Structure formats: C-alpha cells, structure tokens
Amino acid sequence: SYIVLENFLFTTPPTSSSWGISVDRIADHISVRHSTFAGNNVSKGNGSIVGVGGDTALVNNIVVYKNEIYDNGDYLSSSENDMHGVSITRNSNTTWVLDNHIYRNGGDGVQMKETEFVYVGRNHIHNNRENAVDIKGEIHIKKEIVSQNIVHGFRPVSSSDGSAIVAHSCSSADPTCANAWIIYNEVYDADRPIHVSGNNEARIIGNIVHDTVGIGQAIRARSSSVVYVLNNTVHNAGECLKGEINTVVHLVNNIAMNCSATHATTLT
Numbered sequence: 122s123y124i125v126l127e128n129f130l131f132t133t134p135p136t137s138s139s140w141g142i143s144v145d146r147i148a149d150h151i152s153v154r155h156s157t158f159a160g161n162n163v164s165k166g167n168g169s170i171v172g173v174g175g176d177t178a179l180v181n182n183i184v185v186y187k188n189e190i191y192d193n194g195d196y197l198s199s200s201e202n203d204m205h206g207v208s209i210t211r212n213s214n215t216t217w218v219l220d221n222h223i224y225r226n227g228g229d230g231v232q233m234k235e236t237e238f239v240y241v242g243r244n245h246i247h248n249n250r251e252n253a254v255d256i257k258g259e260i261h262i263k264k265e266i267v268s269q270n271i272v273h274g275f276r277p278v279s280s281s282d283g284s285a286i287v288a289h290s291c292s293s294a295d296p297t298c299a300n301a302w303i304i305y306n307e308v309y310d311a312d313r314p315i316h317v318s319g320n321n322e323a324r325i326i327g328n329i330v331h332d333t334v335g336i337g338q339a340i341r342a343r344s345s346s347v348v349y350v351l352n353n354t355v356h357n358a359g360e361c362l363k364g365e366i367n368t369v370v371h372l373v374n375n376i377a378m379n380c381s382a383t384h385a386t387t388l389t
Contacts, residue, residue, distance in 0.1 A: 122149050129156040131170075133193070135163070141170035141193075145212075147178040154186040160193035164202035164227060171206070174213030174236060181213065187220045194227020196250040201280040203228035206249070211235040211258075217242070224248050224274075229255040233265055241267045248274035251281040253308075256288040256301050256320065266302045275311040276335065283312025283335060288320035291345070296321065303328065313338045314358075321346040325353060333358040337381070342370050350375060360386060 126142070133140050141158055144151050158170045170193050174180045185207055194204030206223035209216050211234065218241045223230040230246035233239050235258035246253040253272040256265050267286055277283040285308050291298035299321035306328045308314035312335035317323045323345055330339040330353065337359025342348035347369045354376045355361040361377035364370030364387040377384040 122151075124150075125152045125154070127152070127155045131156065131158045133160050133165075135161070141168075141172070143172045143175075144183055145172070145174060145176035145178075145180055147176075148180050148183070150182045152184040152186060153188065154184065156188050158188065158190045158193065158206075160191065160204075160226075162192045162195055162197075162225070164195040164198055164200070165204070167203040167228070169205040169208030169228075169232070170226070172208045172210070173216050174210040176212060179212055179214070181215045183213070183216045185216070185218045185221060188222075190221060190223045190226065192225050194250065196225045196227055196248060198227065198250065199279060201278075202250070203280075205229045205232045206246075207231045209233045209236045209239055214238045216240070219243055221245075226250065229253070231255070232257070233262065234258045235262055237263045237265075239265045241265075242269050244270045246270060246272050250278055252287050253285045254287070257290040258298065262291070262298050264300045264302075266304065267306065268302070268304045270306045272306060272308045272314070273310040275313075277312055282316075284316040285311040285314045287313075287316045287318065288323055289316070289318040291319040291321060299323075302326070307331075310334060312336050313341055315340045317342045317345055317348050319344050320348075323347075324349045324351070326351045328353045330355045330361075331357050336360075338363055339380075341365070342368050344368060347371070349373070355380070362386070364388065 204227035343365035
C-alpha cells in the first residue's frame with residue numbers, strides 16, 4: 122500500500138516473454154509515473170507492460186501517470202501478439218490511466234477486461250497493432266470513462282477490425298456489463314474510430330472524429346441495449362454516424378459533414 126514508483130527506465134532483454142510491472146495481490150494506492158518502458162519491436166507472446174489486477178484479491182486506487190510505453194511486441198506483425206501497453210483486469214477497481222504516451226505495441230494501448238471504475242484520460246495513443254482502448258468482458262465491467270485522449274493510426278489486422286476505441290463482448294441481458302463513457306476524445310486516421318458492439322447504456326459524447334480511412338465508420342453502435350450518441354462532430358469520413366440492428370441508438374445534436382457514404386444511418 123501507498124507506493125510511488127517513478128523515473129525508471131525499463132528495457133526488455135531479447136529472450137524475455139513478459140516484463141514490466143504487475144500490480145496485484147491486495148495492492149492499493151500505488152502510483153507508476155514518469156517512467157519509460159521501451160521494447161525492441163520483437164514479438165514475445167501475449168502479456169502487458171503495466172498490469173493491474175488479475176489475482177484473487179481486490180486491487181484498488183491505482184494511478185498510471187505520464188509514462189511512455191512503446192515498441193513492446195511487433196505492431197507490424199501479420200500474426201496476433203497481444204502485448205498491451207496497460208492491462209486492467211478482474212478483481213480491480215478505481216484505476217486512473219492519465220497523460221501517458223502509448224504507441225507501437227503488439228496489442229492494445231489500454232485494455233480493460235472485467236473490471237470497474239476506470240478513468241482513461243488525456244493520453245496520446247497511436248499505431249498499436251490492435252486497439253487504442255479496448256473495453257471488453259462478458260461480466261462485471263462497468264463505469265469506464267475514456268476522455269480527452271488523442272487517438273490515431275489504426276488499421277484492420279488478423280485479430281482486430283481497425284477499431285480505435287471499442288466497447289464490446291457484453292451480453293445485453295447482463296446489467297453488470299454497462300456504462301462505457303467515451304467522451305471528448307479526438308480520433309482520426311482509423312477505419313472505425315469509435316465502435317460500441319455490446320455494452321449496455323453506453324454513451325458517446327462530445328468527440329471529434331475526422332479523416333477516417335478504409336471503411337471509414339466514424340461512430341458505429343450495434344448489438345447493445347441502448348447507446349447515446351450526443352454532441353459529436355464528425356467530418357471527412359465514410360459512414361459518419363451508424364446505428365445497427367439490435368440496438369436502440371439516440372442520435373442527438375451531432376454535426377456530420379463531408380461524409381462520402383452516409384451522414385446518419387439506423388438499421389432495424
């Protein structure tokens with residue numbers, strides 16, 4: 122409890138399959154800050170550089186602040202190598218990931234799985250192999266806030282569809298899998314900048330999404346119970362605002378312009 126780890130340089134030895142920092146086993150009030158985690162762009166299997174949770178006891182009140190995390194795993198590989206920058210998993214709550222620069226990793230920039238009360242804010246996340254921010258889990262994932270991040274550089278690969286910020290894998294019947302808030306981010310240069318595919322009561326509010334590539338689905342909601350898409354600005358995209366089957370989508374006060382395919386579409 123009550124530990125600050127700061128001003129470290131972590132570099133990975135060539136034979137390492139997993140390295141970095143793991144915060145688990147009844148840890149609380151831990152801060153990892155002002156450190157650098159520099160890999161060598163070599164795929165060494167799945168894992169995470171900063172891991173929070175995953176043990177059988179609760180981990181809470183963790184801060185990951187102003188770190189640089191890059192080149193862990195092979196972000197250009199044609200094969201899956203899920204090395205995430207920050208991974209927040211089960212048996213954890215109340216985690217802040219703030220003001221980090223996370224890029225060119227083999228998996229996600231930040232992944233949240235079966236956890237709750239997470240704030241991911243003001244990070245610069247780009248050119249990771251899979252997603253910038255991945256909110257997932259079949260049970261017990263709620264109150265995740267993704268706010269004021271700058272996100273870019275995401276393309277489809279064998280294990281991901283080019284989504285930059287994505288909330289998915291929830292059952293629509295599970296009330297504990299809910300409340301993803303994707304608010305006030307800037308997302309560009311991605312096939313699917315913001316994608317909700319299975320999260321109950323998700324909210325996409327105040328984002329600026331522009332200059333998509335590929336399929337160009339700027340804001341997409343599907344297979345969720347209710348998704349609120351409010352006060353976003355979307356421009357220079359393919360399909361700017363899209364609601365698909367099995368989802369109640371509220372499209373309110375958005376601006377969509379220069380959309381090459383559709384400005385707003387809902388499917389029933």
